[in-house]
Amino acid sequence: MAIDTLQKTAGTGHRRTERSPLRAARKAGGRMWVRLAVAVLLIIEVYPLIWMFLTSVKSNSDYLDNSTWSLPTTWEWGNYAEAWTTGNIGLYVKNSLLAVVPALALILLLGTAAGFALQIMVWKGRSLTLLVFLAGMMVPPQMILLPLFTIYFQTGLSGTLWPLVLTYTGTGLPLTVFMMATYYRTVPRELLEAATLDGAGILRAFWTISVPMVRNALLTVGLVQFFFIWNDLLIALTFTNSQDLRTVQVGLLNFSGDFGATQYGPLFAAICINVFGTLVIYLFLNQKVMKGLTSGAVKG
Amino acid sequence: MHRVLGDRRAITILLGPALLVYSLIMLVPMVWSLGYSFTEGNSIEGFTGNGLDNFSRLLDDPAVHDALWFTLKYAVVVTAGQVVAGYLLALLYVFFLKKASAPVRTLAFFPVVLPTVAVGLLFQKLFQVAPQPGPVNSLLNAFGFESVDFFGSAGSAFWVLIIMDIWRSMGFYAVLLFAGLVDIPDEVLESARLDGASGPRLIRHIVLPLSMPVLMSSLIFSINGTLKVFDSVVALTNGGPGNGTTPLTLYMFQSSFTYSEYGYGSTIALLLTVVCLLVSLAVYRVSRRDNTES
Numbered sequence: 254m255a256i257d258t259l260q261k262t263a264g265t266g267h268r269r270t271e272r273s274p275l276r277a278a279r280k281a282g283g284r285m286w287v288r289l290a291v292a293v294l295l296i297i298e299v300y301p302l303i304w305m306f307l308t309s310v311k312s313n314s315d316y317l318d319n320s321t322w323s324l325p326t327t328w329e330w331g332n333y334a335e336a337w338t339t340g341n342i343g344l345y346v347k348n349s350l351l352a353v354v355p356a357l358a359l360i361l362l363l364g365t366a367a368g369f370a371l372q373i374m375v376w377k378g379r380s381l382t383l384l385v386f387l388a389g390m391m392v393p394p395q396m397i398l399l400p401l402f403t404i405y406f407q408t409g410l411s412g413t414l415w416p417l418v419l420t421y422t423g424t425g426l427p428l429t430v431f432m433m434a435t436y437y438r439t440v441p442r443e444l445l446e447a448a449t450l451d452g453a454g455i456l457r458a459f460w461t462i463s464v465p466m467v468r469n470a471l472l473t474v475g476l477v478q479f480f481f482i483w484n485d486l487l488i489a490l491t492f493t494n495s496q497d498l499r500t501v502q503v504g505l506l507n508f509s510g511d512f513g514a515t516q517y518g519p520l521f522a523a524i525c526i527n528v529f530g531t532l533v534i535y536l537f538l539n540q541k542v543m544k545g546l547t548s549g550a551v552k553g
Numbered sequence: 554m555h556r557v558l559g560d561r562r563a564i565t566i567l568l569g570p571a572l573l574v575y576s577l578i579m580l581v582p583m584v585w586s587l588g589y590s591f592t593e594g595n596s597i598e599g600f601t602g603n604g605l606d607n608f609s610r611l612l613d614d615p616a617v618h619d620a621l622w623f624t625l626k627y628a629v630v631v632t633a634g635q636v637v638a639g640y641l642l643a644l645l646y647v648f649f650l651k652k653a654s655a656p657v658r659t660l661a662f663f664p665v666v667l668p669t670v671a672v673g674l675l676f677q678k679l680f681q682v683a684p685q686p687g688p689v690n691s692l693l694n695a696f697g698f699e700s701v702d703f704f705g706s707a708g709s710a711f712w713v714l715i716i717m718d719i720w721r722s723m724g725f726y727a728v729l730l731f732a733g734l735v736d737i738p739d740e741v742l743e744s745a746r747l748d749g750a751s752g753p754r755l756i757r758h759i760v761l762p763l764s765m766p767v768l769m770s771s772l773i774f775s776i777n778g779t780l781k782v783f784d785s786v787v788a789l790t791n792g793g794p795g796n797g798t799t800p801l802t803l804y805m806f807q808s809s810f811t812y813s814e815y816g817y818g819s820t821i822a823l824l825l826t827v828v829c830l831l832v833s834l835a836v837y838r839v840s841r842r843d844n845t846e847s
Contacts, residue, residue, distance in 0.1 A: 287649040291657060294642070297720065298661050304688060305675050317684055321691050359574075367571035374567070375558045382568070389579045393781045393829055395805050395822040399589055399815045400582035403596035423578020426571055442558060449557045456563050484668040486784040487802075491810070502670040506788060520674070527671045535666050539659050542666060547729045 302528070309333070309521035316517045332518035333526065336508075342523050344497070345504035346530075352414050352489075352500060353482050356421035360429050360478050361471055363422070368433025369459050373442055383434060389427035397424075398491050405492065416492040417500070421482045428549055429474055436470035437463070473545035476538060480531065480546070501527050589819035596815065607820040616796060617821065620804040621828070627714070627800060628779040628832075634719040635779075636771050639726025640764075644756065646727065647734045658731065661724035669721070673788020676717040680704070707797025710790050714798060718785055726771055733767025734760065769840040776836055780829050801825045 308316060309332055311325040319326065337343045367386075371379050397420075405416040440463055448458040464471075489500040499507070508523050509515045535542055590607055594600040611617055642661060646654035664672065680703040681687040690700040703709045737760065745759045783802040786792060792799035792807070799807075801821060809818030 287645070290645060291650070294645075294657070294661060298664060298724070301675055301679055301688075301720075304679070308678070321685060321688050363571040363574060366567040370564050370567035373558065374560075374564050376561075376564055382572070385580075386575065389575065391777070391829065391833065392579075392583060393802070393822065393825050395781075395802055396586050396826050397579055397582035399596075399809055399819055399822070400585035401578065403585075403815075404582075406596050419574070419578060423574055426575045427579075430571060430575075446557055454563070455557050455560055456566060459563075459567065480666050484666075484670075484784075486670055486787060487806075490787075490806075502668055502784075505668075505670050505674065508674075521678075524671045524674055527668050531666045531668065532663075535663060539662070543659070543662050543728050546665065546725065547732065 305521055305528075306525055309518060309525045311518055311521075313517055329518055332522040335516070336519040336523040336526060340508060340519050340523055341496075341499075341504060342501070342508075342526055345499050345501045346526070348414065348493075348498060349483065349500040349502075352417040352421065353479065356418045356425065356482055357475060357478055359418070359422045360425040361475055364426055364429030364474070365433050365464065365467070365471065366459070367426070367430045368435075368437055369463055371430065372434040372437035373440065373445060373459075373463065374455075383431070386427045386430045389424070390431075394424060394487055398487075402491065411492070411494060412498070414498060417489060420488050420492065421485070424488070425478050425482065429478060432474050432477075432549065433467070433470065436467050440466050472538075473541055473548075476534070476542050477545040477549050479534070480542070483531070586819045586822060589816050590823055591816070593814065593816040595809075595813040597813075600816070603816065607817050610817065611820050611824060616799075616804060617801075617824070619796060620799050620801045620821075621824070623711075623798065624780060624782070624800040624802075624825075624828070627711070627782060628776055630715055631718050631779045631782075632772060632775040634715060635722050635726050635775050636730075636768065638719055638723040639771065640730050640768065642723060642727035643730035643734050644760075646731050654731075658724075658728060662728055663724065664721045665725040667721070669784035670788045672717065672721055673785055676713060676720075676789055677704070680713050704790060705794060707794060710794065710798050714785060714789055717789060718779075718782075721785075722775075726775070729771050729774075730764065730767055733764045737763050769836075773833065773836050773840065776832055777829065780825070780832060801828070 304321075307325060308321075310328045310330060311332075312327060312329045315326050315329075371383050401416070401420060402411075405411045410416050410419075445455070445458045445462060448462050449455055453461075484502065485500075486502045486506070489503045490506075493499050493503055505523055505527055508520055589600070591602055591604060592600040593603045593606070646658055650657060679687045680689050682690055682700050682702045686694060686700050689703075694700060701709065703713050741763070742755070742759065745755055750758060781802060782800050783806070786798055786800055786803055790798045792803050796804075802825065805818050805821040805825065808814050808821060
C-alpha cells in the first residue's frame with residue numbers, strides 16, 4: 254500500500270517535470286480555485302441546515318443571549334417532545350400521512366392504468382386525450398380552487414381530509430399519466446399480445462405482466478409525487494378549515510402564532526422534524542429522486 | 554392482430570377512472586372558475602351575476618398592477634439566477650470535478666426536496682435582526698457593518714426571497730443542465746481543443762451553443778414554475794411588508810379567502826393563467842426560432 258502510493262507520487266512528480274513549470278503552477282492554482290469553489294458551495298448549501306439543527310436543541314435563553322454561531326450550552330432534546338405534543342406536530346404529521354398515502358396510491362393506480370391505455374392500447378383519439386391531460390400541467394392551481402371549494406362545501410366533504418386526497422389525486426394525474434405513458438414506450442406491444450393468446454384478457458396482462466415491468470418507473474414517479482404532495486402548501490391551506498385537519502406544512506406555518514410567545518427551540522425542532530422525513534428518503538434514494546424530479550421537469 | 558389492444562371495454566376500464574377524476578377535479582372547475590369571473594359572492598352566501606364588473610375592476614386595481622409587476626419581476630430575476638447558477642455549477646461538475654462530481658451533485662441537489670415552508674421559516678431566521686441577529690446580520694456586524702432589517706422594506710425582502718429561491722433550486726438546475734453537458738460528445742471537445750480553443754473560448758463557442766436545447770427547456774420550466782410562486786412568499790414574508798412582496802397567486806388567495814370575493818378571485822386567477830400561457834408561448838416561439846437558426 255505504502256509502496257503503491259509512493260510509486261504514484263513519484264510517477265506524477267516525474268510527469269510534472271516534463272511539463273513547463275509555468276503550466277504546472279497554473280494547473281495547481283486552477284485546482285485550488287476549484288477546491289475553494291466547492292468548499293464555498295458546500296458551506297452555502299449545508300451550513301444553514303447545521304445551524305437549524307443546532308438551534309433546535311438550544312434553550313430559549315441560550316438562543317437569545319448567546320451568539321448565533323455558538324454551540325448549544327445544554328442540549329435541550331426536550332424541544333422535540335414539546336414541538337411534537339404541545340406544538341401538535343404529531344397530529345399534523347398524522348394528517349399529512351392520511352392525506353398523502355391514499356392520494357399517492359390513487360395517483361399511481363389510476364395514472365399507470367391510464368398511461369397503459371394511452372400508450373399500449375390502440376385506438377382513435379389517444380394522442381388528443383394525452384394532450385388534454387398535458388393541459389393540466391400548464392394551468393395554475395389557482396384556477397380550480399374556488400369551484401372545488403364550492404363542490405366540497407355543497408357535498409359536505411369540507412371538514413374531512415377527503416378534499417385534500419381528491420385534489421392531490423386530480424392535480425397529480427397529468428404528470429403521472431404523461432410519465433407512465435413515456436415509460437410504457439419501452440414495453441413491447443407484442444409481449445402483451447402474446448400473453449393474451451394464452452387466454453388471459455388484456456386487463457390481466459396489464460396487471461400481471463406490464464405493471465411488474467414498469468415497477469422501477471412506479472418508484473420514481475411515486476417519489477416525485479410524494480415530494481410534491483408532502484411539500485404542498487396552497488391546496489392544504491385552502492381546504493383545511495380547522496386546526497384538527499392541518500397538514501405539516503400548514504401547521505408549521507402557524508406554529509409561532511399557536512404557541513403564544515415564540516418558543517425558538519420548539520419552532521426549530523418542528524422545522525427539523527418536517528425536514529427529517531424528506532432527508533431520510535433522500536439519504537437512501539437520492540439517485541432515483543434526482544432522476545425522477547429532473548425527468549419530470551424536462552417534460553413539463 | 555391489434556384486436557386485443559383495441560378492446561373498447563378494457564380501454565374504458567383502464568382510462569375511465571383517471572379521466573373521470575381528472576375531469577371532475579381539474580377540467581370542470583377550470584370552466585366553472587371562468588363562469589365565476591362574471592359573478593360576485595361566495596359559496597356560503599351564494600353568487601349573483603355582475604357582468605364585466607370584475608374585469609373593469611381588475612384593470613383599475615392598483616394592487617393588481619403591483620402584484621402583476623412583482624410576479625413578472627420575480628419570475629425573470631429568479632429564472633435568470635437559477636439557470637445561470639445552475640449552469641455554472643454544471644460546468645464545474647463536468648469540466649473540473651469530472652468523475653468526482655457525484656457526491657457534490659447529490660449534496661447540492663438536497664435543498665430541492667426540502668419543504669418550502671421549512672426553508673422559508675429557516676431563511677426568516679437566518680436574515681432576522683430582532684430579537685437576536687441571525688447569522689447573516691452577525692456576519693455583517695463582524696465585518697463592521699450595521700445590521701440590516703431585511704424584512705422591513707419591500708426592496709430588501711425581495712432580494713432575500715430571490716436568494717432563498719436560488720439557494721433552493723440551483724442544485725436542481727445544475728443536475729438538469731449537467732445531463733445536457735454530459736451528452737456533448739468527447740470528440741467534439743477534443744477536436745476543438747486541438748484547434749486551440751480552451752477555457753472561456755471553448756465554453757462560449759462550443760459548449761454553450763451545443764447545450765442550447767437543454768438551457769431552453771430549463772428556461773421554460775423555470776419561468777413556468779416561478780410565475781406560480783406561492784409557498785416561498787407565504788412562508789418567508791407573507792406578502793409583506795404591506796403588500797410589497799405580494800404576487801398574483803397570493804393576491805388571488807387573499808381576495809378569495811380573506812375577503813370572500815370569489816368572483817374577483819377567479820378573475821385574478823384567470824389573469825394569472827393568461828399570463829402563464831402567453832409567457833410560455835413567447836418563450837417557446839423564441840426557442841423554436843433559435844433552434845432552426847443554428
